[in-house]
Amino acid sequence: MTLKTTHLLVVVFxxxxxxxxxxxxLTKILDERPENVVDVFEDISKDVKVSRFAxxxxxxxxxxxxxxxxxxxxxxxxxxxxxxxxxxAEPEDETIETPLPNVMELxxxxxxxxVGLSRDETCQIFLALKQLVDTHPLQKCRFWGKILGIKGNYxxxxxxxxxxxxxxDEGLEEENEGAEKExxxxxxxxxxxxxxxxxxxxxTYRPPPVVPKEENRSGANKFTYFVCxxxxxxxxxxPAVTPxxxxxxxxxxxFFTGQLDTPIVSFPPFLGDESNYLRAQIARIxxxxxxxxxxxxxxxxxxxxxxxxVGRDTYEENPEFEGIPVPExxxxxxxxxxxxxxxxxxxxxxxVNVSQKKGxxxxxxxxxxxxxxxxxxxxxxxxxxxxxxxxxxxxEIDTLPPWTGKVSSSLIPQYSIAVxxxxxxxxxxxKFENIYLGWGLKYIMDNFAPQLPPQVQMEYTSGPEITEAxxxxxxxxxxxxxxxxxxxxxxxxxxxxxxxAEDDD
Amino acid sequence: MDSNIxxxxxxxxSFSGIILSPExxxxxxxxxxxxxxxxxxxxxxxxxxxxxxxxxYFIVKGLGSDELRSKAFLYSFNCLDxxxxxxxxxxxxxxxxxxxxxxxxxxxxxxxxxxxxxVGEGEDAxxxxxxxxxxxxxxxxxxxxxxxxxxxxxxxxAYIKNPYGQVNTNRRFEGLSMTEAKKLNSYFHFAEPVxxxxxxxxxxxxxxxxxxxxxxxxxxxxxxxxxxQFEKGNSVVVLRSLLWLGLTFYHIxxxxxxxxxxxxxxxxNIDFPFML
Numbered sequence: 001m002t003l004k005t006t007h008l009l010v011v012v013f014x015x016x017x018x019x020x021x022x023x024x025x026l027t028k029i030l031d032e033r034p035e036n037v038v039d040v041f042e043d044i045s046k047d048v049k050v051s052r053f054a055x056x057x058x059x060x061x062x063x064x065x066x067x068x069x070x071x072x073x074x075x076x077x078x079x080x081x082x083x084x085x086x087x088x089a090e091p092e093d094e095t096i097e098t099p100l101p102n103v104m105e106l107x108x109x110x111x112x113x114x115v116g117l118s119r120d121e122t123c124q125i126f127l128a129l130k131q132l133v134d135t136h137p138l139q140k141c142r143f144w145g146k147i148l149g150i151k152g153n154y155x156x157x158x159x160x161x162x163x164x165x166x167x168x169d170e171g172l173e174e175e176n177e178g179a180e181k182e183x184x185x186x187x188x189x190x191x192x193x194x195x196x197x198x199x200x201x202x203x204t205y206r207p208p209p210v211v212p213k214e215e216n217r218s219g220a221n222k223f224t225y226f227v228c229x230x231x232x233x234x235x236x237x238x239p240a241v242t243p244x245x246x247x248x249x250x251x252x253x254x255f256f257t258g259q260l261d262t263p264i265v266s267f268p269p270f271l272g273d274e275s276n277y278l279r280a281q282i283a284r285i286x287x288x289x290x291x292x293x294x295x296x297x298x299x300x301x302x303x304x305x306x307x308x309x310v311g312r313d314t315y316e317e318n319p320e321f322e323g324i325p326v327p328e329x330x331x332x333x334x335x336x337x338x339x340x341x342x343x344x345x346x347x348x349x350x351x352v353n354v355s356q357k358k359g360x361x362x363x364x365x366x367x368x369x370x371x372x373x374x375x376x377x378x379x380x381x382x383x384x385x386x387x388x389x390x391x392x393x394x395x396e397i398d399t400l401p402p403w404t405g406k407v408s409s410s411l412i413p414q415y416s417i418a419v420x421x422x423x424x425x426x427x428x429x430x431k432f433e434n435i436y437l438g439w440g441l442k443y444i445m446d447n448f449a450p451q452l453p454p455q456v457q458m459e460y461t462s463g464p465e466i467t468e469a470x471x472x473x474x475x476x477x478x479x480x481x482x483x484x485x486x487x488x489x490x491x492x493x494x495x496x497x498x499x500x501a502e503d504d505d
Numbered sequence: 506m507d508s509n510i511x512x513x514x515x516x517x518x519s520f521s522g523i524i525l526s527p528e529x530x531x532x533x534x535x536x537x538x539x540x541x542x543x544x545x546x547x548x549x550x551x552x553x554x555x556x557x558x559x560x561x562y563f564i565v566k567g568l569g570s571d572e573l574r575s576k577a578f579l580y581s582f583n584c585l586d587x588x589x590x591x592x593x594x595x596x597x598x599x600x601x602x603x604x605x606x607x608x609x610x611x612x613x614x615x616x617x618x619x620x621x622x623x624v625g626e627g628e629d630a631x632x633x634x635x636x637x638x639x640x641x642x643x644x645x646x647x648x649x650x651x652x653x654x655x656x657x658x659x660x661x662x663a664y665i666k667n668p669y670g671q672v673n674t675n676r677r678f679e680g681l682s683m684t685e686a687k688k689l690n691s692y693f694h695f696a697e698p699v700x701x702x703x704x705x706x707x708x709x710x711x712x713x714x715x716x717x718x719x720x721x722x723x724x725x726x727x728x729x730x731x732x733x734q735f736e737k738g739n740s741v742v743v744l745r746s747l748l749w750l751g752l753t754f755y756h757i758x759x760x761x762x763x764x765x766x767x768x769x770x771x772x773x774n775i776d777f778p779f780m781l
Contacts (some may be wrong), residue, residue, distance in 0.1 A: 017668075049677050052713065072739045111526060118516045118524070120737065150732045150747070150781075255747065255780045 075232040079127040100133045103143050117146065121231075125155055128231035132157055135235075136226075141503045144225065144286075147278070151260025154227045156282060157235070161224060225282055229258060236260060238279040244271055249280035511537075511551060514764050517741055517755045525554075525584075529563070532584040537565060539666070540579065540587055552578065553751075553767035555645065557610030562645060564767075572664060573672035573695065578649055590642065593650035599640050601647035607772050612642040624773060648771045656746045657695040658722065658754040660763050661685070665696070666718045675716070680759040686742045689731060692721035692754070700724050750774050 025045050029037055103126040107119070117125070125143060133141050147154040226235040252266040260275040270277060344425040347503075473478065511534055515525055525533065537549045546567035555562040562580045565587070570574030589599075604616045616639045624633045632657040665675040685691040698720045701709075722731055722744075732745045744754040751769020756762065775781075 047676065050679075111524065148732075148745070152734065184522075253776055254781055 075290060076124065079124060079131065079232050100130055100143055103129060124231035128228060129157055132235050136159060147256055149256035149258035152229045154229060155231065157226045158223045159226060166397065223281060227278065238275055241279045241283050245276050245280040246283060247278060247286065529584045536585050536587065540565065540567065551577055551766065555608055555771040556769065557608040560610035564649065570669045572674065580595050580645065585620060590646050593646045597643050598647045598650055600637055601644045606642055609641060612640065614641040616644065651753065652749055654696040656749045656752045657693045658744055658765050660756050661691045661693055662716050663763060666715050680761055681756065683746065683758050686758040690721045690723040692722045692744065694722065695719065704731050727778060730777060748774050748777055
């Protein structure tokens with residue numbers, strides 16, 4: 001016992017003095033009187049110390065720990081189970097080309113470059129993608145990246161439906177439109193009611209023409225995106241992006257929260273909730289950062305010259321592509337090209353003349369002369385760089401080059417790979433395959449300055465026709481009444497006089 | 506994070522997307538051992554990586570007898586050859602506030618900017634323009650010092666202050682409980698306390714002086730600048746700073762594993778108020 005105490009004296013050096021600690025330990029022993037004090041002496045001493053670190057208990061007890069870890073494990077477990085009819089379908093799977101990419105192989109290459117997630121997580125994402133491919137008729141599928149949020153993260157998959165299998169979704173959209181129409185009808189009914197009462201003055205403001213949304217499978221809506229917050233949880237399809245959303249997303253800078261239905265509170269106002277914002281950011285990142293080595297893709301041969309004006313939007317893999325030496329790829333940006341269309345300032349990949357459309361739609365009956373007059377006002381068609389433009393033509397962010405090229409290993413150059421890092425969208429990496437891991441925010445050189453609210457509108461010039469007269473007070477009113485009555489009385493008198501005069505005749 | 510558990514630690518802090526390549530990891534593990542011997546550090550921790558437009562800085566932190574105060578930083582480009590950074594002073598930090606833009610990756614690069622200073626008093630006051638030159642190495646020192654004071658995180662109870670005022674690891678620390686791990690007030694800034702001294706006696710009544718000697722994350726201003734999440738099937742707590750994008754802290758509840766790394770551009774997110 002004495003030996004042990006001296007040993008303890010050395011240990012109990014900090015936190016309080018030896019005497020206090022020994023007193024506490026001895027009090028505990030005397031209080032509890034355990035049978036084998038010598039054996040558990042260290043434990044008792046330790047307990048006493050730990051009890052000092054623990055926070056003092058409140059009168060309120062903590063509620064029993066809700067072990068979310070169990071639930072999460074349950075959810076993840078579903079990923080590892082095979083599908084219901086797995087055994088029968090297997091031989092078929094081998095023959096049919098599956099759209100599922102080999103995520104693990106990709107992750108290996110990205111790991112060489114120092115980018116990526118931990119292996120467990122990649123494996124789970126891989127399995128989650130498999131689930132997505134099994135449940136949806138997809139032609140192509142790719143792990144697009146991960147976007148971090150404040151409360152949760154998004155894992156994003158890029159997919160392309162097989163031809164003609166998107167109908168159900170379109171049906172849904174139509175339903176939505178139907179609902180909108182009904183609402184409109186309600187509005188109209190209300191309007192009719194209102195018209196009976198008193199017509200309100202009509203606003204002369206006309207909203208600027210809405211830039212039409214791009215069709216599925218073209219431009220910014222070329223691919224469909226699915227997100228899920230955690231592998232194993234259901235995949236949610238993101239709505240197609242509208243040009244207005246892209247334009248609005250350019251002006252704001254917000255963190256994602258991790259919940260798709262969060263409203264975006266910002267100025268200038270953003271139409272839609274977080275799912276729309278996420279989709280718009282994905283479109284912008286894809287357009288800015290998806291690159292491939294020069295010569296890997298080529299334009300389809302059947303495309304005619306005439307299409308060049310519009311901007312070609314399709315490409316195919318070049319079967320004769322032989323690869324470019326690694327050092328060259330890492331050093332010169334000219335050996336990389338964009339393979340996603342540039343998004344124009346209008347918010348679309350293919351430019352649409354809005355004013356012309358208005359001319360055709362609403363003002364058909366008007367004379368041609370007027371249209372000619374309008375022409376000078378028409379905006380210049382916006383032209384973006386054509387598809388498969390080398391990266392070396394990218395605009396610099398002030399003096400900062402937009403991409404950083406790197407070789408993965410300087411020691412073993414034979415097996416190293418070339419990596420590109422985007423400085424414009426921190427988090428975007430390219431290596432034959434593109435991945436984005438980050439906060440979903442564009443890099444800006446200077447501080448972000450939110451757009452100022454517009455100038456207050458001019459006041460209507462005040463004149464006598466709109467100045468409001470003051471209400472008369474009670475006294476004034478009575479005086480007025482009295483005056484009127486007097487007048488009436490006088491008139492009556494006059495009339496009486498006249499009548500009398502007539503009677504006299 | 507310690508050199509001998511670097512694999513585990515890097516794996517745990519990889520949720521934000523940037524990891525080290527296997528080559529870098531292996532090199533780090535070897536060179537950190539040598540560093541510990543050559544500089545006579547008690548412990549060597551991997552601190553992070555600052556992304557430059559040309560090359561990246563890898564940064565390690567060496568600790569002396571006092572874990573809070575005696576520390577030194579070293580940087581490297583290839584995880585093998587390390588260079589000692591000068592100790593940060595107030596002048597270095599203030600002189601680099603005005604620098605904008607990304608790091609280049611060249612420690613001798615000189616940033617030049619013009620500062621206006623008011624000379625004289627009253628009516629004689631005149632504006633004088635001074636050109637300030639700051640090398641990237643000094644900027645690196647300043648940024649590391651800033652991140653250390655604003656975003657270095659430790660769980661409550663992991664460090665202990667002894668009667669002589671020295672701060673050491675608490676050998677009795679067994680990790681936060683799940684309930685504690687969900688609250689921001691069980692995490693502390695691992696830097697000299699600022700707000701603690703301003704607290705009222707009533708607020709200080711429940712504090713244990715040997716562990717509660719640091720500022721809690723809960724009192725941070727602006728509030729909401731930390732994102733607390735559970736990863737890996739709710740078994741790891743991950744804290745991310747929204748002011749210093751790229752700073753990740755991890756802790757496995759009920760174990761003494763904890764650590765933080767900074768992998769980012771080395772720029773503070775000053776747009777934060779607009780982004781919530």
